[in-house]
Amino acid sequence: MDVITTARRLPEVAEAGAPRLRGRYRLQELIGRGGTGSVYRARDESLGRDVAVKVFDATATSEKDIRLQEDEVNLVASLNHHSLVTLLDAGVDRTDAARPRVYFVMELVTGADLKVKLERGPLTPRQIAHIGFDLAEGLQYIHHRGVVHRDVKPANILLVDYSQGSARHHAKLTDFGIALVGAAPGGDTDTVTTGTAAYLSPEQARGQKLGSASDIYSLGLVLLECFTRTVAFPGDPIQSALARLRNDPTIPHGIAPEWRALLAAMTARNPKDRPSIHDLVPALRQLVTAETGRHRDIGSSPEPSPEEARMRAVARYRLPEAPVDGAFDRITAIAARVFSVPVALVTIVDHDRIWFTSHHGLEIDHIDRHPGLCASAILDDMPWVVEDARFDPRTLANPLVAGDFGLQFYAGAPLRTRDGHNLGTLCVLDYEPRVATEQELATLGDLAALVMSEMELRLESRRSMVALSSATPTPS
CATH class of the missing domain: 3.30.200.20 (Phosphorylase Kinase; domain 1)
Known part of the structure; x- marks a missing residue:
């Protein structure tokens, strides 16, 4: 299928007075x-x-x-x-x-598909990072269900502008007409070559078994085309298929080194040399952060990106250093009792990991940032809630949910500074699904505010001590 979009209409229309499908x-x-x-x-x-x-x-x-x-x-x-x-x-x-x-x-998606978007003009690395991250999350979701799309290409990627004119386009994958069900873990037993020639993986071109790595290769070609606006393997189907079996796609030297490394890995001819979908999602998330930090509007003042400013706030409060007196432990204990859950945490989201400055019911004191739900919770100013992580599309493939940890419920209220930066969360976790009431979430927000009040008091105390020591004359 080409697209499901109103931006690229073909001249044909349904016959005048055509009957309605099922009368509707x-x-x-x-x-x-x-x-x-x-x-x-x-x-x-x-x-x-x-x-x-x-x-x-x-x-x-x-x-x-x-x-x-x-x-x-x-x-x-x-x-x-x-x-x-x-x-x-x-x-x-x-x-x-x-x-x-x-x-x-x-749903009728209003907006151009990626093929049309590239025909109209270039994309910025920041836009490409957002598109890649959206699609990687979508592929992670379907691969977790044993589905291989088999036809990832620009014409099957719709770009939605929810903000009407925003530079941030949300990518949606469509057309599952040749998708393979039940083959992501073990591969495809059907040796018939399917897909669009220019975006086939080498194993597709050979008619071999397919898995998640095949879609990752195709996505790599799509992202490369976003930079070059040129199809990596042009020509008729046979010529195009043979080219990718003999050569890797050409990645221009003008592309940033981190992008070159990722695109080269995604388009490796051997599927085993490509990143897994679980590694690809955090890699593209990091590129979103990096490109956001590099992004500057022409003529704008050199202000830090939102993430840079947030990290400066983390440093200002001397975080993720935990209070040696356990000041937050009573708050996490109260939060655990309010929700009747086994785990409550005060977390600080650092650039690469999530620190637990207070952890009730959990012995570890930090985890890598990319699987942690707190990294998503700090994007909102209201509590971020997942009542049943096993069926929530935001968390289905998360390793804390799908792995041995067995997370099923999460609620996190952001720790928001006076100048508007979310440092981390006060969050509660459970190994069973449950419903969070409005009263419980309001209490969680109040407790998060108490955590921030304590942080503000400690910051002011340090500043006062510095000012006092500066004003005290040194003995001659």
Whole structure:
């Protein structure tokens, strides 16, 4: 499938007066066409909203074709993640008994796909980092469910601008028409080559077994194209496939060294040499942070990036140094009792790890930053809550959830300074899912404010001591 977007409409439209699918969805203009069907803008006349409807080709009536159509419907229906296009409805229209039509209804994403975006002009490294991070999170989510997309390419990546004019584009992966279900851990037993020639992984080109590494290779080619605006392996399908079997893609020297290293690893010909999806997500998150720090608007003052300013605040409070008197331990104990949970923490989010300056019910005093949920919680000014991490798309593949730790519930209130920086969180954790009430979250916020009050008092005390020592004359 090409795209599900209103930015690139083809001239065809549905016939005037065309019947509604199941009496509900009236097809309008065609906005994309692929190998198995077409996507239309449509009107959901029951709810009064515009949607995108994929209608499978009427010629696809063999038992195998129908099974493939049902597989795609069932697959997309089972996925729910902010980096994937959302399925709203699915079914079979039998208005014409001789020509039943399988269809499904998706959110109508307004915005260009990445292919169109690159045709219009270059992207900044900061934009590329955000796009790569969004897509890596989406792939991590589907790979965790045993799904390999097999057709990651610019035309299947939609860019959403929620802020209407913002430089930050949110990327959504679409078209699971040739996705492989149940093969991410063990590989594909079907040796038929599928996908778009220019973005095939070497193992796809050879018709070999596929796993998560195949999508990582394709994403690497997409991100490289974001920098160069040139397809790495052009030509007809055979020429393009042979080229990637013999050579690695050319990565220009003008690209930043950290990007060159990551792109080279993602596009390694041997799947075993590529980063795992669990390593790729934090690597791209770090590039988002790095590019945000490097980003300066033309003519703007050289102010620090938000992350740089936040880290300066961490240093100002002499964090992550923990109070030797255990001042926060009583607060974490209260938080654990309020929520009836086994673990409560006062955390400080450093540049590479999360420090526990008070830890009730947990013996370790720090973890790497990338798996820690507190790194996400500090992005909001309100408590960040995951009531059942096993089914929450934000945390499903997180190693604290999927691994031996067994985290299932998390609630974190940010530790916010007077000048607006979130240093870390007061958070509570549980190994069982649970619901957080508004009263509990309000109490958590109040306790977080107490932690910050204590930090402010200690900061002022240190400043007073410095001022006093500076004012005291030294003995002659």
